[in-house]
Amino acid sequence: MTASSLLAEAEALLPELTRLRRDFHRHPELSMQEFRTTAAIKRLLEEAGIRLMPIGLPVGAVAEIAGAEPGPTVALRADIDALPIQEETGLPFASEVQGVMHACGHDFHMTALLGAARLLHARRERLRGSVRLLFQPAEEKGTGALALIEAGALDGVQAIFGLHNKPELPVGKVGIAAGPLMASVDGFRLTVTGRGGHAAIPEAAIDPIVAASAIVGGLQTAVSRSISPFDSAVVSVCRFQAGTAWNVIPDEASLDGTVRAFRPEVRSLMPELLQRIAAGIASGYGAEAALKWYSGIPSVTNDGLMADLCRRTALALDLEVTEAKRSAGGEDFAYYQTKVPGCFMWVGTGGTEEWHHPRFTLDERALAPAAALLAGAAIQALEHFAGRS
Numbered sequence: 001m002t003a004s005s006l007l008a009e010a011e012a013l014l015p016e017l018t019r020l021r022r023d024f025h026r027h028p029e030l031s032m033q034e035f036r037t038t039a040a041i042k043r044l045l046e047e048a049g050i051r052l053m054p055i056g057l058p059v060g061a062v063a064e065i066a067g068a069e070p071g072p073t074v075a076l077r078a079d080i081d082a083l084p085i086q087e088e089t090g091l092p093f094a095s096e097v098q099g100v101m102h103a104c105g106h107d108f109h110m111t112a113l114l115g116a117a118r119l120l121h122a123r124r125e126r127l128r129g130s131v132r133l134l135f136q137p138a139e140e141k142g143t144g145a146l147a148l149i150e151a152g153a154l155d156g157v158q159a160i161f162g163l164h165n166k167p168e169l170p171v172g173k174v175g176i177a178a179g180p181l182m183a184s185v186d187g188f189r190l191t192v193t194g195r196g197g198h199a200a201i202p203e204a205a206i207d208p209i210v211a212a213s214a215i216v217g218g219l220q221t222a223v224s225r226s227i228s229p230f231d232s233a234v235v236s237v238c239r240f241q242a243g244t245a246w247n248v249i250p251d252e253a254s255l256d257g258t259v260r261a262f263r264p265e266v267r268s269l270m271p272e273l274l275q276r277i278a279a280g281i282a283s284g285y286g287a288e289a290a291l292k293w294y295s296g297i298p299s300v301t302n303d304g305l306m307a308d309l310c311r312r313t314a315l316a317l318d319l320e321v322t323e324a325k326r327s328a329g330g331e332d333f334a335y336y337q338t339k340v341p342g343c344f345m346w347v348g349t350g351g352t353e354e355w356h357h358p359r360f361t362l363d364e365r366a367l368a369p370a371a372a373l374l375a376g377a378a379i380q381a382l383e384h385f386a387g388r389s
């Protein structure tokens with residue numbers, strides 16, 4: 001692979017990519033409303049001579065760059081949606097949409113993928129197969145990846161690669177790791193049922209608020225007492241609702257929360273564990289607790305071989321490679337990885353704030369390594385599947 005020239009070519013595209021990214025940044029769109037963004041992506045791909053594939057979705061785009069000879073197909077994915085956050089960066093190209101902001105840098109991701117598309121298209125005669133480009137809507141809602149998979153975007157694909165900007169890593173540094181990288185994301189509701197009554201006559205009532213309070217405390221032991229210290233998980237209760245008046249004990253209290261885990265074995269333990277703890281505590285108060293489980297995104301888990309391939313690609317590009325630090329956040333890239341092996345990478349963007357912050361910023365110079373890394377990973381993977389790695 002002519003890695004050094006890939007990075008040089010990406011750097012030559014930088015002024016254009018920067019303009020593009022700023023345009024996306026000015027016009028952020030929420031999940032499943034990415035109409036302007038989709039139109040812009042399609043126009044840019046068509047102008048570059050890249051073939052769009054029909055997917056039958058109102059938002060998002062899929063395209064394919066076919067090599068001169070038939071061969072395997074690998075995919076590159078970028079997410080394209082923004083968040084319901086009011087931007088506070090004060091940048092000259094800040095969001096022009098009230099209350100909506102690219103605060104997770106998906107504008108960066110799609111621009112990097114457009115850059116990679118240009119690099120790959122220029123090399124199409126030498127590609128040992130095809131590269132599918134997935135511009136995915138609705139990552140923030142966790143529904144976009146499934147929609148693309150159902151639309152057939154992954155049909156015939158042998159491996160997939162994607163990246164997320166990483167504010168704490170400097171430009172030119174990438175984080176790559178085999179195994180779990182981001183957590184599974186599930187939700188739950190615990191309904192605690194007691195018996196309502198007069199606030200001054202508690203002996204005639206069963207107070208669900210007191211029982212639910214004890215349950216909140218008890219749930220903190222789910223991880224510390226039932227999960228191995230060598231594994232990790234998070235249980236957070238984020239909403240506690242009960243009562244209608246200051247002097248009435250209500251019938252019911254409800255607790256909403258989320259569970260994060262990195263291994264499917266740990267994840268699968270959690271519903272029963274939470275139910276058992278909650279029901280046990282509730283019964284001590286004469287109340288009852290029922291759990292409703294909302295299964296969400298699985299964990300982003302990188303294939304060892306594909307992670308190694310990405311690592312070699314990054315090193316060949318003269319990028320600094322570090323072991324990727326895990327995030328307990330979720331990413332629906334995980335759904336693709338339940339279908340085909342893949343690798344999700346961190347790309348250093350030297351920002352000052354974390355994702356989803358109203359003053360989130362990134363260093364646009366990172367667009368060049370990001371584009372080169374995506375293109376390089378696709379080229380390497382094609383070589384690998386064509387049996388020449």
Ligand code: NI
Nearest residue numbers: 104105106164
């Ligand atoms: Ni994101």
